[in-house]
Amino acid sequence: MTAWTWDDELASHLAERFRGWTDCNGTGDMQSLSGYLHPDFLYVSVFGHRYNKQSYLDLAGSLRDGAFYIIHRTSARRLGNVAELDGEYFTHSITADGADLTAHTRFTGTWVLEGDEWVCLTHHGTFYEPPSDTALEVQRRIDAIRGAA
Numbered sequence: 001m002t003a004w005t006w007d008d009e010l011a012s013h014l015a016e017r018f019r020g021w022t023d024c025n026g027t028g029d030m031q032s033l034s035g036y037l038h039p040d041f042l043y044v045s046v047f048g049h050r051y052n053k054q055s056y057l058d059l060a061g062s063l064r065d066g067a068f069y070i071i072h073r074t075s076a077r078r079l080g081n082v083a084e085l086d087g088e089y090f091t092h093s094i095t096a097d098g099a100d101l102t103a104h105t106r107f108t109g110t111w112v113l114e115g116d117e118w119v120c121l122t123h124h125g126t127f128y129e130p131p132s133d134t135a136l137e138v139q140r141r142i143d144a145i146r147g148a149a
Contacts, residue, residue, distance in 0.1 A: 004077040004084075011076035012145070014085040014111055017118055022069035025093065026061045033060060038121040039113060046103050046125040067093035072134060072143050081113040088130065090138045104130050104138075 006015060017036060024033035041053040051059060074087035086108045093101045109123040130138065 002079060004079045006149055007078045009077055009081070010078055010083055011074050011085065014059075014076050014083060014109075015071060015074040017071075017111075017120075018074070018085065018109070019071060021070070021120070022089075022091075025063055025069065026067045028061060028063070028065075030057050030061045033057060036120060038114070041080045041120060042122045044122075044124040045101075046105050047101075048106070061094045062097070063093045064096060065099045065120075067091070068145055069093075070138055072137065083111045083113075083118065084107045085111055088128070090130075090142075092142070106133070114120060 010017060021036040022031070024036070034053070037053050039053060042054065043051040043056045044061075045051070069089055069091045069108070071089040074085055076083050076085045080116060086106075088104070088106050091102060091106050095101065103125075104127065105125040106128040107123060107125045110121045111118045112121050
């Protein structure tokens with residue numbers, strides 16, 4: 001059996017790709033967001049909803065201005081052209097119809113190398129209660145974001 005290998009350099013690269021993705025969610029740039037997602041993308045939210053690529057783009061496009069994500073832990077392992085990125089993030093986002101999607105999320109995502117770029121094939125999130133030091137760090141970052149606005 002072939003073993004997966006933990007890869008800190010890939011974790012850093014995929015975390016940057018994920019940050020780019022979440023930045024698109026916050027700015028409404030659905031054209032760029034599409035480039036981070038595999039054509040067969042599947043997203044399962046912390047609320048238990050399943051989205052394909054188009055329905056996820058519709059959801060992300062419905063976020064009100066001011067949505068933001070704080071990614072505070074990631075790690076990755078790889079087997080050939082497939083990688084698993086896991087970590088934790090906080091999101092503050094509200095849809096145009098008022099649905100509050102704000103949550104502390106623990107996630108696992110499967111990324112595949114297509115040509116020369118990694119794209120996300122699946123992403124699954126689960127609610128979690130962060131430890132107090134993480135909650136304080138997130139709150140400081142939220143205060144800094146709000147202070148800069």
